[in-house]
Amino acid sequence: MSENNEKKIHGISAEYESVDSLLNACRRVRDAGYKKTDAYTPFPVHGIDKALGIQPTILPWIVLGCGLTGTVIALVMQIWMNTYDYPYIISGKPYLSLPAFMPIAFELTVLFASFGAFFGMWALNGLPRFSNPLFTDPRFDRVTDDRFFLYVDASDDLYDSAAVTELFKQTGGEHINTVLEDDSPDKIPKPIFMMWGLVIATSVVPLLIILKMRVTNSDLPRFHIFFDMDFSPSKDAQQGSTLFADGRAMRTDVPGTIARGESGYDLDFMTGVQMDKLSAVDKPGAERLVRLTLGPIGPQDEGPADSAEEEVGEDDAPKAPGVMETIPWLTANPLGNSREVLERGQKYFGIYCSVCHGLNGGGNGLVNRRAIKILPTQKTQNWIPPSSLHQESLYAENYAEGKLFSTISNGIRKMPGYAGQIKTKDRWAIVAYVRALQQSRNATLDSVPSDRQEEIIERQNQVQQELQEQAEAEKAAAEEAAEN
Amino acid sequence: MAKMNDKEANHTVIAEILIPMSEHDTPQVKSADDPAFQLPATLGSLSLPLCIGGLVALLAGWGIANSIHARFGMSVYLTSFMYCISIALGCLFFVILQHLCRAGWSVVVRRIAETLMLMVIPLGILFLPILGTLFAGEGILYRWDDPNHALENHLPIIAWAEKTRWLNSSWFTIRAIIYFAIWSALALFYYRGSTGQDATGDKAITDRLQYWSGPAIMMFCGATSFAAFDWVMSLAPMWFSTMFGVYVFAGSILSAHCIISVSVYLLQKCGSIREEVTVEHYHDLGKYMFGFVFFWTYIAFSQYLLIWYGNIPEETEWFYHRQLDSWGTISIVLILFHWMLPFAGLMSRHVRRNPKLIFSWAIYLLLLHFVDIYWMIMPESAANGAEASPEGVKGVLASILSVTGMFAFMIGVTLSIAKRNRIIAFQDPRIRESIAFENI
16 A cells, blocks of 8 residues: 555546446436536447436537548649649649539548547547556456446545545445556557568568569569550550541541630631622632541532642642742731730740741740751751741731731641640731831831830940850851861 | 247346346336337328328428429429328338347337338329329330330430330330339338237247348348439439449438437327337437438449549439529539538537427438439429429429428328327337437
8 A cells, every 4th residue: 555655546447337326327427516527338338328318419510520621621732733733734624613523622521520530539539549447457357348437536626535435335336446547567568669660671571572663674574563564455645546537546526626725716707708798709719628637527519528628738838939929817916916916925935936037036046056066967968947037038018917917827848837735816916017027127216105215225336245155156067067 | 938938038037137247227118008119199180181181281381393394293293292202211221220230229109100100001092193104105204104204305216225225115004013013012011010019019020021121122122222213313314324223222310310300209298108209319319410421421422522523414414404504503502501500500419309399400401302302303394395493482382382292191001000009119128228328
């Protein structure tokens, strides 16, 4: 006992033989005003909350909060990802399509609610807890078998060991026991460390095997864990297929397909040609152009082979100079000339055009510079440098807006068409920007607002100096390259 | 004989161990003649007025709807019929399920479901007018019954030939007979078994009912799913959804729990089973209502999601039609008021442990169940070559009058059956466990 006195007293427990006697004792303890109490039973006992006066838990609110958090996170995440951060068309649905987001919203709601319930229960119960002072009593082991225990904690305001003991005795409690501090060693036993070490060591083995396989050769055929994933029956680009009559796995667009955001444009806007005028002078030509631009829609007299031939013919047509001269091109940019349009044009010119034509349109982009650099080492010498956009023959008077648009769309000489990469509106914006570039070489000081003229003069001098230096450097580099 | 003794012994074990564990003051079951076990006279006397009034209202509702056009009239009738039979089938499922999982808690309310499920038998007679449309004319209700339907709507001949191999008058009739045979047999088997036990207290009856519950539930599911395909889905003959039977069933099992709650509440109001059914049983019924509200949503959304994602015209047609005009409004109403509102409203334990609130939510959900059935059937009620609409106030009133009429009639019939037996299975071996049942 003397030893026990030094140890902390946690409370008093009593043992009961049946549920009924336990519940009765619970009610007495509750009525006596004790608050910090607990009951221990081998199985869930209905009604014990009420008997012991346990207050309703706030766990449902935690679960509700976590569940709602899950819903909100799932929706915000998906909407932000697929609508704003990385808009991506999936299965032809709008970027923001709620039905597609519902399954994940549902799953995250359930997941977060379960986490809330599980970890919330832990937190409210003060878990994880590896030991409890009650375990010091060997009789307490029977709580998992056939005995019922009631416990009053020493930190209860009304706690008085004699009174509690008396109450337990009155209610039929046996083996009333003062619960003392658990003095068993709290060091983690060595075998546990060894076990963990073993588990960790074993877990490295597969990794080592993989690493070994990465650096050694084997005659054995490769082992396929998921055969159908390694050899998917789906077709890659350009592969053949027996499924379709034409033997190709890749399919062309359904007739009349219009790219997203490309609908509602008139024909003039899409071709750069005044279609009314063209159809007045060359009706079949206009029809071919429409078919080329829109794809095969509407009634078609020719079979598919014929129209394919036709398309090839049309592809060649712009190359014939006669046609290009006679076509009634649009002479004004339908987008106008606003700052917004020009900035858009600058952006797309920078992305698509500048690699060849240079950021200033001078025809000396990265591709050209690289070509000139490596040309002497190549056997073929047929490099056609990209055109400078500052030739007079490309100015608006000689090269209509519509024609420039058509060139960007369909290509010219070695330049490929960009209709597939750049949206119609952006191609028109590039046309506007090219005009601005051209004008920048021919502008007079009078076209600048008077309050900014000084600034321009200063800048002009600076730029000229820079250009001079650049030209010299290029010249030197070219000479050096030629010498080599 | 030895086997019997084993089972007897088994029950003794249940009685001695399980019951004292789950309840602490072993409850006494009242005697067989106790008035608490009888249908209250106030409710019993409603039987005849409900039957007569219901029939009048049904005929009036159908008559008004029929004056709009014949298909509208029969669609209104079918809506009323599906409303009643879905509730009856939900109750039948409830009873079989309790036996399948040997539930203890539900014994005190099971007889209510057992009585309500008998509605499937008189509903077999009320199905005759629907069957009659196939033989009285061409395509009065079901379009596939019209031989010109495929031609007029430019349907592919091969597809239509395949459809009509299943959807034709004679095979449809045979199937309907099979469905009603299965349901009636199951309903009678479980009702007779349970009421038979009232007289004898024979525990072997419970064993027998449990033994057959597995096959019973499989037969039930097959019949119910195919009945939903036949009677509701085939209104749009080219449309199909394998989920449709489950969707109808989801509303059905939800409304079954609702009508049980409403019945218990009203019986207790009139003085019966007040001590047997406690707040704990309301709590459990409430939990099921809460769960099945979400189950309904889950099934409805699963059906919608796949069709929306696949985006194949022959599948989307059905939902597209229900997104237009007044049908679109009803779709939104279903999302907001058949899912969100009751889901939020039934979430709290305090609501579920309040009989008055459970009663109110059950009434509410029974009303919404009508909207659900209406939404399934009425958008297909158009006359040939016309667009379906609720046909204004007249059409809506006719629909409500008709469904109220048929439902009142069925309740009247049910009350007259309930008068003959007790309203609680007081001899069930788990009755004490059920009375003493506690959730927490």
